[in-house]
Amino acid sequence: MQFHKQLQKDLSIPAITAGFVAVLISYSGPLAIFFQAAQSAEISSAMMTSWVWAISIGAAISGIFLSLWLKVPVVTAWSAPGTALLVTLFPGLTLNEAVGAYLTAAVIIFLIGVTGTFDRIIRMIPPGIASAMMAGILFQFGVGVFVSLESVPALAIGMIIAYLLFKRLTPRYSLVLLLIAGITLAVLLEGASLEGVALQLAEPQLIRPEWSWNATLSLAIPLVLVSLTGQFLPGMAILRASGYSTPARPIVIVASATSFFTAFFGGITTVIAAITAAICTSKEAHEDPAKRYVAGVANGVFYLFGAIFAGTIVALFTSLPGEFVAVLAGLALLGAISSNISAFAAEKSHLEASVITFIATASGISFLGLGSAFWGVVVGALAYNLLHRRFNSLNHKT
Amino acid sequence: MKHIEKGVSLRHAPRDFLRDLNADNASTGLVAGILGLGVGVVHISAGTSAGLDPSFIMIWVISYLMINGLFGLFMPAYYRLPLPMANSIPGALMFAAVIPVIGLEAALGASFIAGAITLVAGVTGIMGIVMRLIPMPIVMGMVGGMLLSFGLNMVKPLESAIVPASIMILAFFISSRLFRKIPPLIISMVAGLVYLTVTGVDLSGIDATIRFPEFIMPAFTLEAFLTYGLPLAIILIGMETPAGVGLIKGMGYKDAPANAITAVGGLGTMVSSFFNLHSTCIAAPMTGVCASPEAGAPDKRWVAAVIAGAIFVIAAPFYGYVVSLLEATPRYFIAIIAGLALMRVITSSMAIAFSGRKHEIGALFAFLIAASGIQILGIGATFWALVLGVVVSAIVETKDFDVIFTRGSADLSP
Numbered sequence: 001m002q003f004h005k006q007l008q009k010d011l012s013i014p015a016i017t018a019g020f021v022a023v024l025i026s027y028s029g030p031l032a033i034f035f036q037a038a039q040s041a042e043i044s045s046a047m048m049t050s051w052v053w054a055i056s057i058g059a060a061i062s063g064i065f066l067s068l069w070l071k072v073p074v075v076t077a078w079s080a081p082g083t084a085l086l087v088t089l090f091p092g093l094t095l096n097e098a099v100g101a102y103l104t105a106a107v108i109i110f111l112i113g114v115t116g117t118f119d120r121i122i123r124m125i126p127p128g129i130a131s132a133m134m135a136g137i138l139f140q141f142g143v144g145v146f147v148s149l150e151s152v153p154a155l156a157i158g159m160i161i162a163y164l165l166f167k168r169l170t171p172r173y174s175l176v177l178l179l180i181a182g183i184t185l186a187v188l189l190e191g192a193s194l195e196g197v198a199l200q201l202a203e204p205q206l207i208r209p210e211w212s213w214n215a216t217l218s219l220a221i222p223l224v225l226v227s228l229t230g231q232f233l234p235g236m237a238i239l240r241a242s243g244y245s246t247p248a249r250p251i252v253i254v255a256s257a258t259s260f261f262t263a264f265f266g267g268i269t270t271v272i273a274a275i276t277a278a279i280c281t282s283k284e285a286h287e288d289p290a291k292r293y294v295a296g297v298a299n300g301v302f303y304l305f306g307a308i309f310a311g312t313i314v315a316l317f318t319s320l321p322g323e324f325v326a327v328l329a330g331l332a333l334l335g336a337i338s339s340n341i342s343a344f345a346a347e348k349s350h351l352e353a354s355v356i357t358f359i360a361t362a363s364g365i366s367f368l369g370l371g372s373a374f375w376g377v378v379v380g381a382l383a384y385n386l387l388h389r390r391f392n393s394l395n396h397k398t
Numbered sequence: 399m400k401h402i403e404k405g406v407s408l409r410h411a412p413r414d415f416l417r418d419l420n421a422d423n424a425s426t427g428l429v430a431g432i433l434g435l436g437v438g439v440v441h442i443s444a445g446t447s448a449g450l451d452p453s454f455i456m457i458w459v460i461s462y463l464m465i466n467g468l469f470g471l472f473m474p475a476y477y478r479l480p481l482p483m484a485n486s487i488p489g490a491l492m493f494a495a496v497i498p499v500i501g502l503e504a505a506l507g508a509s510f511i512a513g514a515i516t517l518v519a520g521v522t523g524i525m526g527i528v529m530r531l532i533p534m535p536i537v538m539g540m541v542g543g544m545l546l547s548f549g550l551n552m553v554k555p556l557e558s559a560i561v562p563a564s565i566m567i568l569a570f571f572i573s574s575r576l577f578r579k580i581p582p583l584i585i586s587m588v589a590g591l592v593y594l595t596v597t598g599v600d601l602s603g604i605d606a607t608i609r610f611p612e613f614i615m616p617a618f619t620l621e622a623f624l625t626y627g628l629p630l631a632i633i634l635i636g637m638e639t640p641a642g643v644g645l646i647k648g649m650g651y652k653d654a655p656a657n658a659i660t661a662v663g664g665l666g667t668m669v670s671s672f673f674n675l676h677s678t679c680i681a682a683p684m685t686g687v688c689a690s691p692e693a694g695a696p697d698k699r700w701v702a703a704v705i706a707g708a709i710f711v712i713a714a715p716f717y718g719y720v721v722s723l724l725e726a727t728p729r730y731f732i733a734i735i736a737g738l739a740l741m742r743v744i745t746s747s748m749a750i751a752f753s754g755r756k757h758e759i760g761a762l763f764a765f766l767i768a769a770s771g772i773q774i775l776g777i778g779a780t781f782w783a784l785v786l787g788v789v790v791s792a793i794v795e796t797k798d799f800d801v802i803f804t805r806g807s808a809d810l811s812p
Contacts, residue, residue: 139766139769142762142766143766143769143770145766146766146767146770146772146779147770147772149770149772149774150772150773150774153774164790164793165793167759167794168793168794334759334762337762337766338752338758338759338762341748341752341762341765342752342753342755342758345748345749345751345752345753346753348749348753351749352741352742352745355549355741355744355745355748356741358748359546359550359552359553359744360553360556362546362550363550363553363554365553365554365556365557366557367556367557367560375556379553383571386572386575387571387574387575
């Protein structure tokens with residue numbers, strides 16, 4: 001098969017590592033919020049495993065399919081701001097109602113994708129603003145590296161030195177070497193124990209959906225909003241900022257269609273990833289942008305493993321110290337932070353609006369339940385129109 | 399003294415002050431002055447948490463304003479550059495913390511020696527050389543990261559006080575677009591004050607007291623020097639001065655007198671130690687405000703710094719009154735004004751740091767470290783930002799340095 005040969009030719013270790021690190025970061029960071037939601041829903045660990053299975057399989061199928069089809073590193077994941085919503089809704093909401101709301105949300109996102117409304121909105125955002133928003137989202141991860149210098153100095157310094165040396169000596173393999181060095185350091189310095197990790201297959205559990213007005217208003221509609229603004233918007237912005245001009249439409253359609261099926265097993269909406277995507281679309285994944293799609297495929301494949309061994313994966317990632325993940329994520333994202341800041345700093349025509357976007361996004365404010373990525377774009381677009389747009393109608397009159 | 403840069407002159411300073419005074423530099427000077435007065439609250443909270451006597455804390459803050467303010471009148475007037483003077487905040491936190499341990503006189507003695515070391519660094523010209531060796535993108539990365547917190551604090555009130563915050567921010571941007579004649583900062587401040595009066599701010603608890611700095615004789619101990627004097631010297635030389643000098647260079651004042659700024663800071667710190675005060679140095683955030691494009695024509699921005707110094711000196715005896723006034727205005731008010739005043743400085747620091755394609759990783763490290771606000775071994779983030787920024791850049795971007803060195807030596811040879 002020609003398809004197969006092409007993939008074999010483009011395969012590279014940095015791209016596979018990037019995919020792996022992206023999965024690692026998703027499992028160790030955003031998954032924690034999902035756990036919190038599971039706790040407030042008071043579900044069994046078997047049900048939790050089913051949830052993790054569902055979100056992993058959703059990310060795996062949609063990610064592999066989209067990356068291979070579009071030849072672009074499309075990294076999908078579950079809606080992280082959506083899981084944050086869940087934490088506050090359980091246990092008032094029943095599990096069946098939640099699944100009903102997931103289905104409703106999937107249908108709405110599907111419709112927004114099919115009509116192409118989302119693409120029109122994306123295209124209106126000036127390039128500097130998009131990069132600035134991205135840099136703002138990633139900023140906290142970069143700062144996290146140095147905040148860890150205070151709490152776990154030995155581990156952080158060791159990993160920073162490893163990162164710099166590998167970057168200097170073998171830039172292509174710096175991420176995988178950093179990962180190995182980091183795990184070694186975590187075990188040696190922080191006493192991380194990998195003993196409780198054993199292989200076990202996950203068993204998905206079917207949940208009967210139940211539709212209610214309450215769940216639609218309190219979960220489905222907000223879920224659509226935060227998924228579009230908190231995931232699809234920055235996710236598409238990353239692809240744009242990395243030079244991929246893929247339309248949002250196929251991605252939104254495939255992600256929402258996948259969500260529809262995984263919902264029955266407790267999987268929250270599948271979306272395009274924002275933070276982890278930056279690793280797979282950046283230079284760290286491959287020098288040649290045309291070959292970075294392999295990172296997207298690899299990301300999906302590792303999610304597939306994650307789905308099959310959901311229980312094991314969960315045990316593995318909870319055994320590594322939180323600081324290790326913070327430092328690894330920050331260092332893995334440094335390249336993306338640098339390229340996004342450089343990208344908006346170079347757009348001199350609307351630099352001030354970009355910096356305002358950056359600051360508003362980095363501030364982490366949340367208002368009306370919507371996160372700072374959304375408000376960053378809103379404030380940035382406002383500043384762009386106020387400061388940089390020529391008021392043509394006014395000029396004509398005077 | 400051959401390394402100390404020559405300034406313009408003090409002789410015609412008052413006349414030139416009146417000639418160069420305009421709405422832009424007057425308003426930014428006012429903002430810088432208010433920003434500096436607000437810093438006194440940091441002293442008060444640090445001193446209170448260290449268990450110091452309230453009466454001493456008040457004397458400390460009053461000396462801060464009076465002595466720093468006098469140096470702050472002299473520096474900009476002599477060099478005709480926006481060089482406001484204040485003190486080191488990390489230094490203040492250390493000072494408050496060590497007084498209960500080593501005693502006030504010994505702490506002041508250590509300050510005296512730290513000042514002397516700083517003076518030597520300026521007089522011998524070491525500072526100028528160091529500043530020339532650190533690549534500009536790394537310095538500006540550090541400056542941008544340091545000032546970023548002012549930007550973040552400007553945006554954060556949008557969460558808790560959306561109405562006044564958006565009124566003030568919108569007033570600034572709309573007026574900067576519509577009428578350049580009136581400084582947008584003033585319009586934003588007026589908009590905020592109007593909102594506060596309409597919603598009814600409580601100014602009743604304000605009482606007036608008048609006090610002046612008091613003389614004290616420092617004492618010298620080795621212990622005090624090691625625990626507090628040496629770190630303070632590192633802070634003054636490695637952190638405060640590079641931040642101020644880097645900022646002023648980044649804003650287009652290429653001939654910033656690095657050695658003189660250091661030496662005067664050292665001398666000021668020595669004087670300070672006789673008046674219950676821990677340091678005098680260039681104030682980076684205030685420099686940012688006074689040297690920003692908001693302050694109007696570049697050759698007239700020095701007026702803003704003089705005004706800030708004058709505000710310090712005049713407000714000093716009445717600081718008890720100022721404190722109750724500051725406590726009566728909501729915290730977001732000063733945060734927003736300071737953030738707006740520094741907006742364009744943050745913008746140009748980031749542009750210089752990240753659009754040159756040189757020292758990108760070093761600049762990024764400096765930016766993130768400075769923004770993280772970490773403190774290691776009692777020394778603040780901006781020092782580590784410079785040190786690690788240069789080290790990282792030397793490891794990963796060695797090539798970028800060669801250009802700097804050859805260009806640097808070419809500049810020095812004739």
